[in-house]
Amino acid sequence: ELKVEQNPLFLSMQEGKNYTIYCNYSTTSDRLYWYRQDPGKSLESLFVLLSNGAVKQEGRLMASLDTKARLSTLHITAAVHDLSATYFCAVTSTGANSKLTFGKGITLSVRP
């Protein structure tokens, strides 16, 4: 059974500082996704990582994937208030009709 773990589950960040959050998964997969969710809203796709060593960047966020370590990191550069949200990673199971398994999410709060 595929398990996806995110840590920490809550992170209070100070504006202007850098942070890294983590996503670990339990079985072989070469596809990992990051989503953002604002309170009371739907999930928005941030990054799709499709191979070992993949790195994607969008603004102050950079995501990377290490399939050998079964680990993805989301690096935040110079945090700003607009980044306050819950971030989910999700991993695809192998095989036909594969489906995503989500982590529990990390809630980020940026304070002045």
Place this chain on the structure above:
Amino acid sequence: DAGITQSPRHKVTETGTPVTLRCHQTENHRYMYWYRQDPGHGLRLIHYSYGVKDTDKGEVSDGYSVSRSKTEDFLLTLESATSSQTSVYFCAISGQPNTGELFFGEGSRLTVL
């Protein structure tokens, strides 16, 4: 934005009553999913569909059934709602086998009293 519409968006019902949630897409995507979101659990897959009349169970399928008679519609039914099914339900679609990326609807908040 992906054309996904969920209805109803909010519903309050009583224990033991049947409830059907509808997911409608205008993208002609093959794959459709129903997830539930609860505090402390993230998103958990209830059922999914990989084509018309082709469905399968997810990790939390007990108490739920689904139907997909047309590409654009995926229905989630609670035959006899229980308080443990109070949740926010999200429909998602995927039509990109090379990436598997999901696009989510706005969610349906269900309260079972």
